[in-house]
Amino acid sequence: MSEVSRCAWCLGSDAYKAYHDDEWGRPQHDDRVLFEFLILEGAQAGLSWSTILNKRDGYRRVFAQFDALKLSRWSDEKLESALQDVGIVRNRLKVWSVRTNARAFLAVQKEFGSFDRYLWNWVEGEPLLNHWTDLKQVPPRTELSDRVSKDLLKRGFKFVGSTIVYAYLQAMGVVNDHLSSCHRHPGFKG
Numbered sequence: 001m002s003e004v005s006r007c008a009w010c011l012g013s014d015a016y017k018a019y020h021d022d023e024w025g026r027p028q029h030d031d032r033v034l035f036e037f038l039i040l041e042g043a044q045a046g047l048s049w050s051t052i053l054n055k056r057d058g059y060r061r062v063f064a065q066f067d068a069l070k071l072s073r074w075s076d077e078k079l080e081s082a083l084q085d086v087g088i089v090r091n092r093l094k095v096w097s098v099r100t101n102a103r104a105f106l107a108v109q110k111e112f113g114s115f116d117r118y119l120w121n122w123v124e125g126e127p128l129l130n131h132w133t134d135l136k137q138v139p140p141r142t143e144l145s146d147r148v149s150k151d152l153l154k155r156g157f158k159f160v161g162s163t164i165v166y167a168y169l170q171a172m173g174v175v176n177d178h179l180s181s182c183h184r185h186p187g188f189k190g
Contacts, residue, residue, distance in 0.1 A: 058087020
């Protein structure tokens with residue numbers, strides 16, 4: 001049986017392929033998952049996504065399954081304890097940002113009713129579909145990610161620069177950047 005056509009970035013491992021096929025670019029509306037990926041994308045800054053993907057279970061274990069309410073109440077001591085766990089990237093600024101981001105996330109939920117509503121309002125509820133034919137065409141950031149990043153920063157979030165936000169928008173399916181030759185692209189003709 002021949003291999004399925006995929007975006008070239010995911011061909012390095014079976015875990016990458018599974019992430020690409022089952023999660024990346026699929027419209028996500030579950031607030032817990034939206035929060036998880038906001039934290040994971042921030043943790044990835046300066047590192048490879050495979051590093052974070054390989055530590056994902058560790059992040060879930062250490063950070064209370066990404067329960068924003070629990071994390072918003074964490075003490076300084078609890079954050080310091082998390083820094084000792086080898087199951088995550090032990091970067092002080094990134095670890096401490098989890099509590100800050102949990103608090104900002106809860107404030108957005110309170111204002112909009114859900115983080116999902118806040119996020120998807122940026123694209124009027126419909127994913128932006130791109131038609132890239134080569135990975136070199138995919139931008140590291142866009143005008144949309146610039147605007148979302150600026151708004152998140154204003155709301156007190158950390159590790160939400162425009163490039164991180166664009167990766168987040170792609171991962172959560174707000175922007176569909178599967179290559180047109182990929183079986184996950186809606187226009188794929190295989």
